[in-house]
Amino acid sequence: MRIGPAGEFERERGFALFPGMIFLRLSAGLALLALAASTRLRAAEPPAPHAFLQELCDDFGGRLTGSAANTGALVRLEEALRALGLKPVRQPFTMPGWERGDDRVELLAPFARRLRVAALSYTEAHPAFEAAVVDLGQGRPGDYPVGDVSGKVGLLAAGTPLQAREIAAGARARGLRGVLFINREGGGQLLARTGSFTGEPLPLPIYSIAQEEGVWLQRLLARGQAVRVRMETRSRCVPVETANLVATIPGHEAGRVIVGAHFDSWDLGQGAMDNGIGIAQLYALARTLRDTKPQCTIELIWFNGEEQGLWGSRHAASLIDQDPIVAMVNLDMVGVPVSVNALGDASLVPALERWHATRPESARLPKGVENINWVGSDHTPYQLRGIRAVTFNAPIPRESVRYYHDFADTIDKVPPKLIDDSVAVIRDAVLALANDAELGAWRRTREDTVRLFTTFGLEKRLRAMGLWPFPE
Numbered sequence: 001m002r003i004g005p006a007g008e009f010e011r012e013r014g015f016a017l018f019p020g021m022i023f024l025r026l027s028a029g030l031a032l033l034a035l036a037a038s039t040r041l042r043a044a045e046p047p048a049p050h051a052f053l054q055e056l057c058d059d060f061g062g063r064l065t066g067s068a069a070n071t072g073a074l075v076r077l078e079e080a081l082r083a084l085g086l087k088p089v090r091q092p093f094t095m096p097g098w099e100r101g102d103d104r105v106e107l108l109a110p111f112a113r114r115l116r117v118a119a120l121s122y123t124e125a126h127p128a129f130e131a132a133v134v135d136l137g138q139g140r141p142g143d144y145p146v147g148d149v150s151g152k153v154g155l156l157a158a159g160t161p162l163q164a165r166e167i168a169a170g171a172r173a174r175g176l177r178g179v180l181f182i183n184r185e186g187g188g189q190l191l192a193r194t195g196s197f198t199g200e201p202l203p204l205p206i207y208s209i210a211q212e213e214g215v216w217l218q219r220l221l222a223r224g225q226a227v228r229v230r231m232e233t234r235s236r237c238v239p240v241e242t243a244n245l246v247a248t249i250p251g252h253e254a255g256r257v258i259v260g261a262h263f264d265s266w267d268l269g270q271g272a273m274d275n276g277i278g279i280a281q282l283y284a285l286a287r288t289l290r291d292t293k294p295q296c297t298i299e300l301i302w303f304n305g306e307e308q309g310l311w312g313s314r315h316a317a318s319l320i321d322q323d324p325i326v327a328m329v330n331l332d333m334v335g336v337p338v339s340v341n342a343l344g345d346a347s348l349v350p351a352l353e354r355w356h357a358t359r360p361e362s363a364r365l366p367k368g369v370e371n372i373n374w375v376g377s378d379h380t381p382y383q384l385r386g387i388r389a390v391t392f393n394a395p396i397p398r399e400s401v402r403y404y405h406d407f408a409d410t411i412d413k414v415p416p417k418l419i420d421d422s423v424a425v426i427r428d429a430v431l432a433l434a435n436d437a438e439l440g441a442w443r444r445t446r447e448d449t450v451r452l453f454t455t456f457g458l459e460k461r462l463r464a465m466g467l468w469p470f471p472e
Contacts (some may be wrong), residue, residue, distance in 0.1 A: 046083040049284040049423070050416035053276050054269075059413040061269035065305045065312075066097040066240035070264055074245060077263070077302065080283065081247050082183025084290050085093030090243040091301075091319070095311040096199025098122055100267055101233060105180065105207055109228040110220065110439045116188060116210040117180070118233045118268065120164055120195035121308050123205045128232035131177050135221045139167050150175025153229055155217055159182040159450040161264040164206060164465035166365075172203040178231050179206045182214030192266035192406040197309040198466040201237045242304045246314045249289045251297040255324045255441040257434045258299045259285060260313060260378050261331040264308030269409035273396060275306070277414055278331040285430065294434035296326055303378050306332075310467075313378035317385050324441030327388045327433055330379035333404070337392040337423045338366045340429055344452045345388045351439045352390070355432035365425070367393060373456040376465075383452060384469055390433070393421060446470070 047055065056063075056073050063070040081088040098121040107113040108130060136154040137143030138163050154176045156167065171179050183189050190208045209217075220227050223230060245263065261278025265271020282300050305311030327348060340356065342348040352369045359365075370393055379389035395401070400413040433439065444452065450470055453459050462468040 046080050046287065047278040047322060048304070048416075049287070050414070050419045052080060052283055053272065053280040053414065053419070054411045056279065057270035057272050057276055062269055062271050063263060063265045064100070064267040065095070065264040065308060066099070066238070067267065069267075070242070070304065071235055073464070074243070074263065074302075074304075077245060077283070081245075081286055084286055084397050086247045086290060088245050088247045088288060090242040091246055091316060092241065093312065093315040094239060094241050095305050095308070095315075097238050097242075098308060099236055099238055101125060103207060103233045103235060104231070104260070106230045107208070107217075107227070108230055110225050114192065115213050115216050115229070117207040118190040118192050119233050120193055120202070120206045120208060122194065122196040122199065122237055123207070123233060123235050124201045125234050125236045126205055126232065129177060130228060130230045131341060133180070133217060133227040133229055135218055135222065136171075136179070137171060141170070143309060143440070144174060148175075149197075151177055153178045153180060153231065155214065156181045157218075158182045158211065158214075163304075163461065164193070164202075165197070165466065166464050168195065168202050168204060168206060176204060178204055180209045180214060180217070180229075181206055182218075183208055183211045185402050186211045187402075188212065189403065189406050189408075190268065192418050193405065194308045199309055199311075205231060205233055207233075240305075242312075243301040244304055244316055247286050247300045249277055249292060249294065249298040249300070251294045251434060253295050253297075255296040255326045257294075257296050257326045257327040257430060258301060258382070259331065260301040260303055260316070260432055262304070262312065263302040263379055264304045264307055264312075265409070266307055266405050268405070269403075269407045270411060271409060272411045272414050273401060273409050274333050274404045274454040275331075276411070277333060277396075277419070279336070280303050280414075280419050281331050281334065281423050284419065288423070288427055289431075292431070294431060295437070296434040298430060298434050306378055310378060310381055314381040317381040317387070320385065320387070324442050325387050325443075326439055327390050328379055328382040329430060329433070330389060330391045331426065332377040332391070333396060333401070334392050334422055334426070335394040335396040335418055337394040337425045339368055339370045339393040340365065341393055342369065342371040343379060343383070343389045343391060343455060345444075346371065347442060348390060349387050351433065351436050352429075354436070354438075355429060358432075359428070360439055373452060373458060375453070375458050375462060375467075380467065382448065382463075384467070386445070386449050388442065388444070390429070392426070411459050412461070
């Protein structure tokens with residue numbers, strides 16, 4: 001619509017405009033402008049937690065630390081946090097990284113078949129070689145076959161109690177050229193995993209092999225069949241520069257409650273369960289806590305490098321020095337909680353019980369407060385520095401969680417209700433820790449920290465992982 005020099009309305013598209021039509025056109029125009037403004041406002045609003053997780057999963061896929069997908073997804077998270085009015089800060093660090101190339105294992109005898117495999121991280125690229133296969137059972141010294149196994153490939157049972165570092169050392173000492181590690185889950189699953197918590201390249205290639213094919217090879221060997229394979233990978237170890245991301249909810253006092261979740265995942269799927277759930281839960285905390293004023297500062301940290309060896313949390317914990325820390329809360333594959341876990345620290349139990357007692361009876365956790373320590377996630381580096389840690393007993397349904405670390409770890413396994421229901425409990429617990437005047441910041445002594453792990457029989461596993469910092 002145009003207005004002529006005498007104020008007369010010109011004709012548009014062959015129609016004369018009368019006063020009533022003018023009013024309607026102006027009203028419609030204003031309505032369209034209002035709708036457009038409303039649409040822009042809605043577009044600028046940060047997405048809901050599950051929608052945000054779906055965006056990360058669908059737009060970037062697996063977030064292997066050091067990959068372009070990980071970097072791009074971290075930028076997207078920064079943007080979302082800024083849209084919430086927060087000021088996220090990168091915490092850069094370097095770590096021994098690893099890139100997956102083409103992992104190839106082919107069965108040559110008794111017939112030809114390409115096997116479904118995935119190299120463990122820190123498996124180095126190696127030229128193709130052919131070798132006979134021998135059954136290692138669970139890989140303990142007494143499980144190795146009698147006689148010379150040098151130059152062969154070992155087939156390792158799914159139920160081995162050994163860490164990858166121990167497996168590699170034992171196999172190398174006996175002259176094996178590679179190991180096929182049978183997966184514990186059926187259905188063609190591979191469950192990607194790290195081969196070295198120390199970041200050192202493995203002394204020989206280790207591949208996860210699908211359970212069905214691994215057990216097939218076991219049966220052939222048990223019948224005396226000669227089994228021969230050809231192995232090759234282009235995966236390789238590379239240094240990585242990456243970062244954790246930190247968002248802070250300032251408190252009135254000097255103490256801090258740290259709430260962490262690892263941002264990285266394996267590359268085979270989308271990393272929706274492990275640990276997209278934790279990413280979304282932390283993001284949900286950022287949305288709901290940004291306008292609160294807790295007594296203690298609440299620090300939200302998205303760690304990188306967890307899957308390959310807890311590198312991000314090791315770095316973050318190393319920066320704390322003697323800062324007053326109330327507790328570290330770890331969100332790693334946390335479904336809807338059935339209990340809160342003090343992870344072996346008896347001094348936390350009274351505070352957690354006070355919190356639990358204040359919840360409405362209908363909202364009480366079925367298993368209440370537990371106190372069981374375990375290792376291998378981002379709370380461990382904090383515990384090793386004397387900092388108390390908390391997590392939740394919160395199982396993910398078996399029909400979903402069996403797919404973690406592989407192709408089917410996808411967003412369809414994580415319903416919005418899981419995020420909403422879990423965050424309702426987590427937020428309540430985090431605020432209780434931050435506002436509990438009786439709790440205060442506290443550090444264990446070296447002796448108490450040693451006792452925290454030895455009481456639960458965890459020092460052997462920490463040594464095998466290369467994480468035990470205490471001399472005998």
